[in-house]
Amino acid sequence: MRPIHAVLTSLVLAAMFVPATTLAQDYKAVSTLQGAGPAQALAVDTQARRLYAGRQGGVDVFDIDSGSKTGSVAVDGNVGGLALAPDLRRGYATSTDRSSVVIFDLDALTIVSTVPSGGKQPRELEYDPRAGVVYVSNAGDGRLAVIDAKSGEPKGSLALGGRLRQASADGRGNLFVADEARDVLHVVDTASLTSLGEISVWPGKAPTALVNDVKERRIYVATGNSKMVVVDPDPGQMLSVVDTGGTGAAGIAIQYAPARLVRLFMPNADGTMDVVQNAKLTATLESSVPKAAGGTAAAFDEKTGHAFIAGPNGIQVIGK
Amino acid sequence: MFKTVRNLVLVAFSIVVAPATAQEAVRDDALQGKQVLFVVGQTGKGVPNDDPLIRDHLGTLGAKVTMAAATDPASAASGKDLVLISSTVNARELGTRYRDARVPVVTWSAYSFPLLGMTGDKLHEDFSVVREKPFHNENHADYYAHATSSTNAILKAAKLPHGMFAPLLFSGGVTDPSWGKPSRGADIAVVFGGELDQAAVFSYERDAVMIGESVAPARRVGLFLGHNSWSILSDAQGPAAKDPKEFAWFGGRRLFDAALRWAVSSPQARVTASREQQRVALERLARGKKVLFVRRYDLPWPENEASDLAQLAWLKSLGFEVSTADHMEPDSRAQGMDLVIVSASTNKYKLGIKYADANLPVLLLEAKAVDALGMVSRRRNVDYGVNDHKESLYPPENYVNLVRSYHPIGAGLPPGQFKLFKTPGVLAWSRPPAGAQVIATIPNQPEHATLFAFEKGATMANDMVAPGRRVLFPLDAPRFPDLTEDGLAVYGAALQWLLSRPAP
Numbered sequence: 001m002r003p004i005h006a007v008l009t010s011l012v013l014a015a016m017f018v019p020a021t022t023l024a025q026d027y028k029a030v031s032t033l034q035g036a037g038p039a040q041a042l043a044v045d046t047q048a049r050r051l052y053a054g055r056q057g058g059v060d061v062f063d064i065d066s067g068s069k070t071g072s073v074a075v076d077g078n079v080g081g082l083a084l085a086p087d088l089r090r091g092y093a094t095s096t097d098r099s100s101v102v103i104f105d106l107d108a109l110t111i112v113s114t115v116p117s118g119g120k121q122p123r124e125l126e127y128d129p130r131a132g133v134v135y136v137s138n139a140g141d142g143r144l145a146v147i148d149a150k151s152g153e154p155k156g157s158l159a160l161g162g163r164l165r166q167a168s169a170d171g172r173g174n175l176f177v178a179d180e181a182r183d184v185l186h187v188v189d190t191a192s193l194t195s196l197g198e199i200s201v202w203p204g205k206a207p208t209a210l211v212n213d214v215k216e217r218r219i220y221v222a223t224g225n226s227k228m229v230v231v232d233p234d235p236g237q238m239l240s241v242v243d244t245g246g247t248g249a250a251g252i253a254i255q256y257a258p259a260r261l262v263r264l265f266m267p268n269a270d271g272t273m274d275v276v277q278n279a280k281l282t283a284t285l286e287s288s289v290p291k292a293a294g295g296t297a298a299a300f301d302e303k304t305g306h307a308f309i310a311g312p313n314g315i316q317v318i319g320k
Numbered sequence: 321m322f323k324t325v326r327n328l329v330l331v332a333f334s335i336v337v338a339p340a341t342a343q344e345a346v347r348d349d350a351l352q353g354k355q356v357l358f359v360v361g362q363t364g365k366g367v368p369n370d371d372p373l374i375r376d377h378l379g380t381l382g383a384k385v386t387m388a389a390a391t392d393p394a395s396a397a398s399g400k401d402l403v404l405i406s407s408t409v410n411a412r413e414l415g416t417r418y419r420d421a422r423v424p425v426v427t428w429s430a431y432s433f434p435l436l437g438m439t440g441d442k443l444h445e446d447f448s449v450v451r452e453k454p455f456h457n458e459n460h461a462d463y464y465a466h467a468t469s470s471t472n473a474i475l476k477a478a479k480l481p482h483g484m485f486a487p488l489l490f491s492g493g494v495t496d497p498s499w500g501k502p503s504r505g506a507d508i509a510v511v512f513g514g515e516l517d518q519a520a521v522f523s524y525e526r527d528a529v530m531i532g533e534s535v536a537p538a539r540r541v542g543l544f545l546g547h548n549s550w551s552i553l554s555d556a557q558g559p560a561a562k563d564p565k566e567f568a569w570f571g572g573r574r575l576f577d578a579a580l581r582w583a584v585s586s587p588q589a590r591v592t593a594s595r596e597q598q599r600v601a602l603e604r605l606a607r608g609k610k611v612l613f614v615r616r617y618d619l620p621w622p623e624n625e626a627s628d629l630a631q632l633a634w635l636k637s638l639g640f641e642v643s644t645a646d647h648m649e650p651d652s653r654a655q656g657m658d659l660v661i662v663s664a665s666t667n668k669y670k671l672g673i674k675y676a677d678a679n680l681p682v683l684l685l686e687a688k689a690v691d692a693l694g695m696v697s698r699r700r701n702v703d704y705g706v707n708d709h710k711e712s713l714y715p716p717e718n719y720v721n722l723v724r725s726y727h728p729i730g731a732g733l734p735p736g737q738f739k740l741f742k743t744p745g746v747l748a749w750s751r752p753p754a755g756a757q758v759i760a761t762i763p764n765q766p767e768h769a770t771l772f773a774f775e776k777g778a779t780m781a782n783d784m785v786a787p788g789r790r791v792l793f794p795l796d797a798p799r800f801p802d803l804t805e806d807g808l809a810v811y812g813a814a815l816q817w818l819l820s821r822p823a824p
Contacts, residue, residue, distance in 0.1 A: 185558070196559040203376055203377075233558070235560045236556060236557035236559065236561065237570070237573070238551070239489060239492055239552065
């Protein structure tokens with residue numbers, strides 16, 4: 001009797017000291033996409049029910065609902081970023097080691113043109129439908145380049161310095177660009193293509209990815225030191241910070257839920273994935289998934305409520 | 321020969337001493353390398369706690385932070401440059417620790433304000449912690465505050481102009497800010513709700529008289545933060561930092577940093593010169609200076625006439641070039657002058673608003689004209705009044721309480737009461753706005769300032785900006801001969817301060 005009592009006591013005590021995030025964990029890998037290899041860029045076309053995955057040598061296309069691979073586009077080099085323009089039926093992929101941007105047809109899955117990226121080591125892309133342009137973050141030399149979304153013609157560039165990563169346009173004429181080297185977000189006036197200043201992401205370091213909730217005036221920034229920083233873009237300041245479970249955040253995808261709730265899905269380089277929720281005004285860590293695929297990119301499908309996480313081991317579908 | 325050498329020494333000393341009394345500017349890197357003791361506690365489950373963020377932030381400013389608990393002995397402050405006390409501490413456990421610490425203390429533990437002698441101890445009267453639910457409206461009002469005067473040292477360091485601004489980000493969620501009602505020995509930088517009695521940021525210089533007779537052993541600052549306020553302190557970055565109005569509006573984090581930077585900067589030193597040295601310094605300053613003495617000509621009261629004439633003689637004996645003007649003459653008489661003295665022999669009704677906008681120093685001796693010159697608001701017996709005057713409830717008085725002994729006008733006197741006049745009599749009082757530097761109050765009337773000054777550019781009553789330095793010295797019409805030796809020294813120190821270069 002006494003040994004059983006001791007065991008029970010131990011279990012109860014153990015349960016008390018299990019981190020709350022682990023207890024609340026309800027997100028898990030619900031499936032793995034068939035035929036997906038290592039990938040480092042993802043983009044979802046919810047209407048077309050397609051997921052695009054950038055990898056070494058090309059872009060794979062998957063049917064979201066069936067989870068099967070339906071096509072691919074061959075790209076010379078390593079794809080480091082993707083953007084989709086469904087209204088133009090165009091897709092864009094950076095070739096990081098070729099310093100180029102490949103423009104492809106979303107329907108035919110054929111290359112339309114390949115244009116210079118305007119800098120070195122291009123990574124993430126941002127399509128701005130209002131301006132009809134694609135912004136290219138050149139991580140290697142800190143140059144932000146602009147290309148015409150239809151023609152691929154260069155429309156200018158801006159030397160911001162640092163190591164540029166994901167950018168996000170707010171539809172009001174501002175573009176926010178994460179700078180992994182300087183721990184800031186650059187604010188760019190898209191009309192004049194000039195810098196309007198910098199916003200510190202302290203206490204975050206090495207920001208790699210961001211999403212911009214334009215209506216709520218919040219930018220969620222995934223950073224490399226286990227912190228997700230919430231920025232109010234109006235005064236331009238850190239508003240709150242969430243300590244995440246994993247380290248080396250490599251991407252971020254947002255889910256807009258009812259009642260002004262948002263969820264942020266962040267894959268980490270250590271193979272974990274964090275889910276942060278921001279209900280009303282206080283962001284909190286909702287879940288930390290210990291064994292996600294990987295740590296390179298994330299995307300979200302509003303219809304199914306599933307997140308896609310890419311990494312060296314393929315692409316996993318994360319859900320409840 | 322001996323006398324000549326002695327005089328040379330006095331002159332040299334006066335030259336050396338004068339600048340030492342000036343307020344030093346607060347450096348941007350003031351916290352670099354400073355040892356900070358950060359006294360913190362715990363918050364309840366689910367209650368946000370910004371202490372770790374503040375600790376890390378101090379690190380980015382170059383400070384070396386040591387954490388401490390409320391129950392740690394006060395000796396933990398030994399060797400430190402600054403003690404910070406968070407709202408998360410249990411004030412009951414902390415008690416009066418650090419009250420006597422000769423190290424600057426900055427606290428946002430409102431319940432510790434009274435224990436540190438910084439405010440009285442009545443909740444919601446002397447200090448308050450605004451709670452979100454029962455004080456919903458107040459809480460929301462506290463997202464907006466008022467910077468009292470651009471001449472305030474902390475505001476200056478924060479580059480915050482006078483006026484309304486947002487210390488907290490409204491969209492950042494609920495918080496529980498606090499306020500305090502410090503003594504008139506304090507400098508109030510920021511108030512909530514436009515109320516002087518609800519100071520969001522206030523400070524005591526070393527040697528300032530705080531509540532009761534307690535004297536600040538080192539700089540003290542009270543801040544308004546709650547447990548989770550720091551992370552939502554406003555801060556203009558990016559494009560907002562380039563818009564002057566956005567920069568001024570979102571100044572919460574700059575204000576926090578500035579309060580700490582001010583706290584660790586060198587305190588203002590009390591005048592150490594002897595009376596003789598002060599007299600020599602004043603004579604040196606007076607040389608070639610033109611003073612306009614505004615009075616009422618042909619006074620029907622011999623003692624008032626005698627007092628004016630005695631003052632004029634004394635001013636001339638110091639070396640001033642003195643001219644006189646009747647109170648009915650136009651204030652264009654002040655053109656070309658270095659200083660205007662408005663005697664209490666003037667009649668407020670006839671003086672009117674003359675000299676209110678004079679962009680040169682003004683020494684006002686006619687206390688009833690404080691409102692006409694924009695130094696105090698206009699309600700008689702509320703904003704200003706007089707002891708021992710007709711219907712006054714306050715008795716004759718000749719002592720004053722020096723609450724700001726470190727001010728150059730304090731003439732080196734120690735903090736506390738001193739005899740300004742030889743005999744009890746009329747003594748004027750005022751409730752000047754926060755932009756004033758209150759040098760002395762009336763004993764047992766801690767809210768009644770009787771000797772106060774405005775720096776050039778300070779915000780006076782009704783948002784009027786002082787066009788030049790201003791001093792109210794409570795010298796009623798017949799009382800110049802009644803000044804004590806200390807009183808005359810303070811009068812001289814007031815002249816010296818008025819004629820010195822305003823703080824940068």
